[in-house]
Amino acid sequence: MHAIDPMRVMQANDQPVNQHGEYVLYWMTAFRRTRWNFSLQHAVNLAMQLQKPLVILEPLRVNYRWASDRFHRFIIEGMQSNRQQFSEHCVTYLPYVEPTPGASRGLLEQMGYQACTVVTDDYPCFFLPTLIRQVKKRLKTRLELVDSNGLIPIRLADKTFTVAHSYRRWMQKNIEEHLQRAPLPNPLQDVCLPKLDSKSLIDRLQAWPLADLDHLLEPNGLHSLPIDHSVSALTKMEGGETEGSRRLEVFVRDRLALYDTDRNHPDFEATSRLSPYLHFGHVSAHQFVQRIFEHENWNPSRLGVPNGKNHSFWNLSVSAEGLMDQLVTWRELGFNFAARHPREMDRYQSLPNWAKASLETHARDPRPYLYSLEDFENAQTHDEVWNAAQRELVQTGTLHNYMRMLWGKQILHWSSSPKHALRILIHLNNKYALDGRDPNSYSGIFWVLGRYDRAWGPKRPVFGSVRYMTSESAMRKLKMKKYLQRYAENPTPLD
Numbered sequence: 001m002h003a004i005d006p007m008r009v010m011q012a013n014d015q016p017v018n019q020h021g022e023y024v025l026y027w028m029t030a031f032r033r034t035r036w037n038f039s040l041q042h043a044v045n046l047a048m049q050l051q052k053p054l055v056i057l058e059p060l061r062v063n064y065r066w067a068s069d070r071f072h073r074f075i076i077e078g079m080q081s082n083r084q085q086f087s088e089h090c091v092t093y094l095p096y097v098e099p100t101p102g103a104s105r106g107l108l109e110q111m112g113y114q115a116c117t118v119v120t121d122d123y124p125c126f127f128l129p130t131l132i133r134q135v136k137k138r139l140k141t142r143l144e145l146v147d148s149n150g151l152i153p154i155r156l157a158d159k160t161f162t163v164a165h166s167y168r169r170w171m172q173k174n175i176e177e178h179l180q181r182a183p184l185p186n187p188l189q190d191v192c193l194p195k196l197d198s199k200s201l202i203d204r205l206q207a208w209p210l211a212d213l214d215h216l217l218e219p220n221g222l223h224s225l226p227i228d229h230s231v232s233a234l235t236k237m238e239g240g241e242t243e244g245s246r247r248l249e250v251f252v253r254d255r256l257a258l259y260d261t262d263r264n265h266p267d268f269e270a271t272s273r274l275s276p277y278l279h280f281g282h283v284s285a286h287q288f289v290q291r292i293f294e295h296e297n298w299n300p301s302r303l304g305v306p307n308g309k310n311h312s313f314w315n316l317s318v319s320a321e322g323l324m325d326q327l328v329t330w331r332e333l334g335f336n337f338a339a340r341h342p343r344e345m346d347r348y349q350s351l352p353n354w355a356k357a358s359l360e361t362h363a364r365d366p367r368p369y370l371y372s373l374e375d376f377e378n379a380q381t382h383d384e385v386w387n388a389a390q391r392e393l394v395q396t397g398t399l400h401n402y403m404r405m406l407w408g409k410q411i412l413h414w415s416s417s418p419k420h421a422l423r424i425l426i427h428l429n430n431k432y433a434l435d436g437r438d439p440n441s442y443s444g445i446f447w448v449l450g451r452y453d454r455a456w457g458p459k460r461p462v463f464g465s466v467r468y469m470t471s472e473s474a475m476r477k478l479k480m481k482k483y484l485q486r487y488a489e490n491p492t493p494l495d
Helices: 038-050 069-086 107-113 128-135 164-179 198-204 241-262 275-279 285-295 318-340 353-361 373-377 384-396 401-413 418-432 439-448 471-477 481-486
Strands: 009-011 023-027 054-060 092-097 115-121 142-146
Touching: 023 038, 023 107, 038 054, 038 115, 038 142, 054 069, 054 107, 069 092, 069 241, 092 198, 107 115, 128 142, 164 318, 241 275, 241 285, 241 318, 275 439, 285 318, 318 439, 373 384, 373 418, 384 401, 384 418, 384 471, 384 481, 401 418, 401 439, 401 471, 418 439
Parallel strands: 023 054, 023 115, 054 092, 115 142
Antiparallel strands: 009 142
């Protein structure tokens, strides 16, 4: 057995372990993968200690906000990948897709009643914290939350960091210890657990029939589900651990070297585009970082002196250093806020005081243009650059990193108030982006309004001291001719 850092495990209720239970249950909700997964590793450890079978329940609700074909298909493709991977090990995997709102009610309690203990994912965002608060009161056995979000446990920090520099400096002082405590690449490798009579268990769960994943992934397989069918599933981005790992390998091998010079240019494919896989838990941050280390022949002896700078600490190539800052500083900075303020991360009042004061001072400034949610959603503004970014988001479920910042700044510029802009930003991002509804994407949205930034001068109308960006400046600095062709209202063939 390979014990995990106690800082990553939290008991959510006061119930004891049921020594007479039939199995250990892993309720997979956020880290939807078979590898590099502390939650699965902890569940395996408990099953080995108790000499009980391990059951993995991976459910999918239909009544979460913004539920659509796009997100459902991506998750179900991940379920299909997990089913294949788990079939090679001595565990019981149960995928469940809710057919109607509330149909899953009672499923976890029924399975928990027969379990020694329930292990689940400690994810500090969207509806999952609320779901945990509700469920923990109803379970009659122990419920343990396990953090497999990032390289540093989300509950390690005793403060909320307000700027990247301070978080980076703190991270640099603490990271070496946690690099040595990575999850196992394959926690089920060489593990032998007692077998479960799966048929008997499934018979007892007749009220909650298992998902027919093959049917759901047919062209019209999601049609009967009460979700938003107008946000279409994507054919060019398949979900799941297998596909995510393949894309990670291609990026590190073929595009990482270009990351430093080309990542801001929309014409170039120099970014990883792996944020959807990180968001849905199909790829682990540990896995991502370890692949970079392997590619660069890196070892911990190369760590530099903590100084809070975004370069030279890791002593990697310039491109890899920049990517590590995105993965380990900016991504985990968002998780720091979400873990400490789960009910505030999407609230306007959570902005820094200087930003709120500046935005409110300029809230009544005349806007050069004023657009409604419908105008924005349908890419009907005067600005071809902004319209291209919105079409990219709607058509692909992703948004180029630089264009996402510009996209957000212009929504602030062309909305009736900062609070109205925030509502539009959250809605459009969470409705269309595969990586929406995530601490990292909320960080990006709120950065537009000043979170993690500083006051800038000179003060400008609408923005005040909040950082200002324009499409004209982007077109001067960036290569985006092909991008604008690709996402024009009437696209023309690319050369």
